[in-house]
Amino acid sequence: MTISSNGLGAVSERVTIPARAPVDLHLHTLASDGAWTPSALIDHLANRGFRVAAVCDHDTQRSVGQAIELGKMRGVHVIPGVEVTCSWNDRQLHILCYGVRPDRTDADAAGFLALMRQIDLQLQDNAADAARRIEADGKPLPNLETVQAGRPLWPFHVLSAAIEMKHVPNLTKAAELVVALGGTFTADLPLGDVVAATHEAGGVCSIAHPGRADAVGIVSEADIDRIVAETGMDGLEAHYRSYSDQQTALYRRLAEERGMFVSVGSDSHAPHRPVNPRPWHAVWARDLLNRLGVDLLPLPDGEPDWIFGMDPEVAVPAPEPPPSPDPEPMETEADVAAKLGDA
Numbered sequence: 001m002t003i004s005s006n007g008l009g010a011v012s013e014r015v016t017i018p019a020r021a022p023v024d025l026h027l028h029t030l031a032s033d034g035a036w037t038p039s040a041l042i043d044h045l046a047n048r049g050f051r052v053a054a055v056c057d058h059d060t061q062r063s064v065g066q067a068i069e070l071g072k073m074r075g076v077h078v079i080p081g082v083e084v085t086c087s088w089n090d091r092q093l094h095i096l097c098y099g100v101r102p103d104r105t106d107a108d109a110a111g112f113l114a115l116m117r118q119i120d121l122q123l124q125d126n127a128a129d130a131a132r133r134i135e136a137d138g139k140p141l142p143n144l145e146t147v148q149a150g151r152p153l154w155p156f157h158v159l160s161a162a163i164e165m166k167h168v169p170n171l172t173k174a175a176e177l178v179v180a181l182g183g184t185f186t187a188d189l190p191l192g193d194v195v196a197a198t199h200e201a202g203g204v205c206s207i208a209h210p211g212r213a214d215a216v217g218i219v220s221e222a223d224i225d226r227i228v229a230e231t232g233m234d235g236l237e238a239h240y241r242s243y244s245d246q247q248t249a250l251y252r253r254l255a256e257e258r259g260m261f262v263s264v265g266s267d268s269h270a271p272h273r274p275v276n277p278r279p280w281h282a283v284w285a286r287d288l289l290n291r292l293g294v295d296l297l298p299l300p301d302g303e304p305d306w307i308f309g310m311d312p313e314v315a316v317p318a319p320e321p322p323p324s325p326d327p328e329p330m331e332t333e334a335d336v337a338a339k340l341g342d343a
Contacts, residue, residue: 015077016295021051022279025079025288026096026208026237026265029067030149032057033156035270038067045277046074052282052294054098056081056265059119059187061102062151068101079292082116083208088191088227092216095194096237096263099203099292111197115189120152122187127153133181134158139167155185195231204291206235206263211247221254228258239264239284241275244315245308252306261287278313281306 017023028034029041034057036044045053053076055067064080071078080101086093100112131153135141144153144161151157159174168174178185195205207227210219219227227233238251239262255262264280282289282296283305289296299305 014293014295015052016297017051017077017282019281019283019286019296019299021282021296022049023052023264023282023285023289024050024266024268024277024280025052025054025081025098025263025285026056026083026240026267027053027277028057028083028267028269029055029063031060031062031151032154033269035273036268038063038070040271041277042067042070042074042076042078044271045071045076048277048279050076050277050279052077052079052289053277054079054081054096054265056083056096056098058083058094059085059116059123061116064102077294079294084115084194085119085186085188086191086194087188089223092186092188093191093219093227094208094216095191095233096206096208096235096265097194097198097203098206098263098288100198100201104201109201112201112203115194115197119187119189123154124152126184126187127155127158130155130158130178130181130183130185131161133178133183134162134167137177137181139165141165159185191227192231195233199232204234204261204288205231206237206261206288207233208237208265209240209242209267210236211243211251212240224254224258228260233260235261235263235288237265238262239280239311241266241268241278242315245311248306248311248314249308261285261291263288281310 027041029036029038055064055078057063059082061080061082068078068080079098081096081098084095084097086095100109102113104113131141131144139162141161143164144157147161147164148157159171162168162174162177163170168177175185198205207219209215236251236255238255239248252262262285264285266275266278268275268277283299286296
């Protein structure tokens with residue numbers, strides 16, 4: 001381990017890991033709509049040999065500081081991150097912002113941290129309003145404080161409390177109830193503002209799951225070109241839990257052609273929800289890791305970074321529709337927001 005500037009606005013430690021070391025750069029905790037505690041997440045990663053991870057909760061960094069400190073004790077290098085809900089071209093996008101610690105006090109980070117406070121307060125206002133509307137509709141939420149568990153009240157807690165009280169069966173129906181009552185459960189920030197503030201703080205940005213149709217929707221090649229031109233977007237999440245090799249190859253190519261880095265992420269929200277952290281090879285995100293203070297040992301001469309079939313957990317598209325409907329997939333609050341178009 002050496003001390004050097006890593007482009008994050010301060011002098012900090014660089015780490016060196018094997019090129020095939022397992023990493024996961026898109027993980028959630030109970031700070032947003034996940035169920036991993038920072039302790040349980042770091043234990044899971046450390047026990048399975050992960051060397052680097054990024055905590056990227058939706059619109060908050062509340063778990064980041066604790067995860068970084070726990071990671072130091074367990075040999076897991078934790079990169080500060082957040083998955084910001086952004087508005088762009090009359091739609092929402094999810095943007096992974098890396099490299100800005102929430103405890104920064106320098107002027108370069110001020111704009112980014114102000115945006116994080118802004119969206120946090122908006123979500124708290126939306127949550128309080130949603131709770132009032134649900135209870136005024138004759139659906140009491142006496143369990144809300146228990147569900148909140150000492151955290152700032154967010155819409156996810158209100159939706160979860162409504163489900164627990166059996167007012168609605170699932171997150172989608174809970175969100176539909178809030179919207180029908182005139183409320184909202186989501187918030188977003190202008191994409192250009194988020195990218196500019198991240199860059200000012202010395203961080204970098206990646207478009208999350210651009211090939212996932214059931215989240216905020218597909219981000220097309222034309223969209224990517226426009227976003228890069230307008231904002232200077234840095235990267236694409238080219239390795240994602242639901243991608244086939246064909247999708248991974250597509251987004252790796254699009255990133256390479258545009259000089260963008262590749263990010264890798266499972267989007268795990270809890271044990272098996274919808275998946276556990278994935279052991280992506282560090283070399284698949286080499287450029288991003290280098291920019292975030294992580295150096296990789298070289299691969300053997302002639303060994304490719306990635307080829308078809310190298311990821312044993314890659315999604316394999318079904319050759320034909322299944323004979324019966326699949327079980328209802330696990331939903332997160334972000335998925336529901338995208339589905340309902342409540343921007």
